Amino acid sequence: MPRNPSTGVYSKPAGTTPSVGQVIDPVPWNALTTDLGNEITNSLPRDGSAPMVAPLKAASGTVSAPGIGFASVPQTGLYLKGGGLLGFTQNGVDVAFDPSLVYAAKSADYLAVAADNNAVHRYTAAATLTLTAAATLGVNWHYTVIADGADVTIDPDGAETINGAPTLIIPNNKAAWLVCSGSAFYAIVVDRFASAPKGHINGLVLVNTPGPGDTTNDIDIAAGEAASDGTIPYLMVLASALTKRLDATWAVGTNQGGLDTGSVGNNTYYVWEIQRSDNGVLDALLSLSSTAPTMPANYDRKRVIGQFARVGGVNSVPRSYSQVGATPWVAYTPTFNGVGTVTGLVCRSRRVGSNLEVEVTFTTGVATATIFDMTLGFNGVSGGIVCDTFWNSNRPLVGVGVLNVAGATSLYVLGLGGSGLVNISFASAGRDGFAPVPANAIGSASVVGLRFSVPIQGWN
Incomplete structure (x- = not known):
C-alpha cells in the first residue's frame, strides 16, 4: 500500500515479511516493489534535478526553531505565527515588516488604532486625532498625518505625551510623521510645500504681449519661480507662461483680468506672483501697490516680480526684477x-x-x-x-x-x-x-x- 497521505507513514503490504524456507508469494511482493518504485519517484531529489509537483507542507515551527531553516543556521528561516501569519526569523529573532501603506481622507475626529500602522491620513477639516494607548499600539507603530484644510490636534491616550507635551497641533498645510516608543509618541512636523531662500527669484520675465494679443493692456509672464515674501518663504513655481490683462478685474487663469482693484489709469503698476496655500494654485496680479496689493480670496502668498508704467493709455516695456536684481522703490x-x-x-x-x-x-x-x-x-x-x-x-x-x-x-x-x-x-x-x-x-x-x-x- 502507498504512503499514508495524512501522516506520511509508509506501511508494507501484508505477506511481505517472509521466514526462512518460505516460498515467496509473488502478488504481495510485486505490490511492495511497485510501492517502493512509486515512492522513490515521488521523493524530492536532493540535487534539485526535479521540482515539486504539489504544495510542500512544512512543520509550523517557532521563532527559535523555524519550520523551514538552514542546516548551517537552523534558527534562521520561516515559521507559522499565530493567526496563520507567516513569520521570518533571523538567528532566533523575529523579523518585522511594515504592513502595506494605506491612504484615506478624513474630515472629522478620529481614533487611531493598531490597524492604522503605516497609514497615511489626510485631514481636510479641523479634527482631533486621538491615539490608542502606546502600550497597545506597540513599539515602532507609525502613522502619517497631513493637514490639508485646517489644523489637526493630536491627543495621546491619558497622560501619555507626544514630543513631551500632552498634545501636538499640526498647522494647516503641514504634515507629521508619528512613531510610538511603546510608552510615548514622537513626531516630525514638515511643510507640505517646499521652502525657499528668502528673496529667491528666477525666470518670471515680463514682456508686453506680442501680436496678435492686446499689446496695449496685456502683460506676459514667463515660467519661473520666486520665494514668497512671508516670514517663512515658500517656493512658488510657475510652470508655464501666463498672460494677465490690466484692463479687467482679476480672475484666475491666463488671458484673464489682472487688476487687483479700481480702474486702469496712467500709473506705475507692480506685477505680483500669488499663490493659494490650500491647493497650490498659482496666478499673477497687477497692482498700484508695491507692498500690499488687494489679494483675491484664498490667495495668501505673494511676491512682487516686476513693474511697468502705463503712459498715454498704453503699457510701457516692463522691468523684471529677476533680470535687473532690483526691488521696487x-x-x-x-x-x-x-x-x-x-x-x-x-x-x-x-x-x-x-x-x-x-x-x-x-x-x-x-x-x-x-x-x-x-x-x-x-x-x-x-x-x-x-x-x-x-x-x-x-x-x-x-x-x-x-x-x-x-x-x-x-x-x-x-x-x-x-x-x-x-x-x-x-x-x-x-x-x-x-x-x-x-x-x-x-x-x-x-x-x-x-x-x-x-x-x-x-x-x-
Whole structure:
C-alpha cells in the first residue's frame, strides 16, 4: 500500500515479511516493489534535478526553531505565527515588516488604532486625532498625518505625551510623521510645500504681449519661480507662461483680468506672483501697490516680480526684477542732522544687487554748524542698515546732488564704512569736495536734491 497521505507513514503490504524456507508469494511482493518504485519517484531529489509537483507542507515551527531553516543556521528561516501569519526569523529573532501603506481622507475626529500602522491620513477639516494607548499600539507603530484644510490636534491616550507635551497641533498645510516608543509618541512636523531662500527669484520675465494679443493692456509672464515674501518663504513655481490683462478685474487663469482693484489709469503698476496655500494654485496680479496689493480670496502668498508704467493709455516695456536684481522703490522718512525741520520731503529707496539706491529732495530748515547727515533706509524703514565696512575709514563718493540756491551748486554724497548715515560735500574755495560740510554751508531754506548708491553691509 502507498504512503499514508495524512501522516506520511509508509506501511508494507501484508505477506511481505517472509521466514526462512518460505516460498515467496509473488502478488504481495510485486505490490511492495511497485510501492517502493512509486515512492522513490515521488521523493524530492536532493540535487534539485526535479521540482515539486504539489504544495510542500512544512512543520509550523517557532521563532527559535523555524519550520523551514538552514542546516548551517537552523534558527534562521520561516515559521507559522499565530493567526496563520507567516513569520521570518533571523538567528532566533523575529523579523518585522511594515504592513502595506494605506491612504484615506478624513474630515472629522478620529481614533487611531493598531490597524492604522503605516497609514497615511489626510485631514481636510479641523479634527482631533486621538491615539490608542502606546502600550497597545506597540513599539515602532507609525502613522502619517497631513493637514490639508485646517489644523489637526493630536491627543495621546491619558497622560501619555507626544514630543513631551500632552498634545501636538499640526498647522494647516503641514504634515507629521508619528512613531510610538511603546510608552510615548514622537513626531516630525514638515511643510507640505517646499521652502525657499528668502528673496529667491528666477525666470518670471515680463514682456508686453506680442501680436496678435492686446499689446496695449496685456502683460506676459514667463515660467519661473520666486520665494514668497512671508516670514517663512515658500517656493512658488510657475510652470508655464501666463498672460494677465490690466484692463479687467482679476480672475484666475491666463488671458484673464489682472487688476487687483479700481480702474486702469496712467500709473506705475507692480506685477505680483500669488499663490493659494490650500491647493497650490498659482496666478499673477497687477497692482498700484508695491507692498500690499488687494489679494483675491484664498490667495495668501505673494511676491512682487516686476513693474511697468502705463503712459498715454498704453503699457510701457516692463522691468523684471529677476533680470535687473532690483526691488521696487519704496518711500521712507530719513532723519536729518544740522538742517532743522525740513519741508517738501520726497524720499524713496530700493535695493539693486548689493547696493541701496536712494532718491531724495527736500528744503532745509534752519541750518546750524553741525555736520550734515541723513539716515539710510530700506523697505519703508529708516535706519537698520549700514554702509559696507570694506570702505573702512574713507568717505568715498557714493552719489551726487544739486543745491538750488544762489544758482545751482553740484553736491557730492559721501558714505562711510560701518555708518548708517551719508554726508554732503562740495568743492569750493578751501574745500576739496571729500570732507563733510556743516549744514550752514548748505544754508537755511535751501532746496536740495540727491541721488546716491551705497554698498550695504551683508547684502553681498
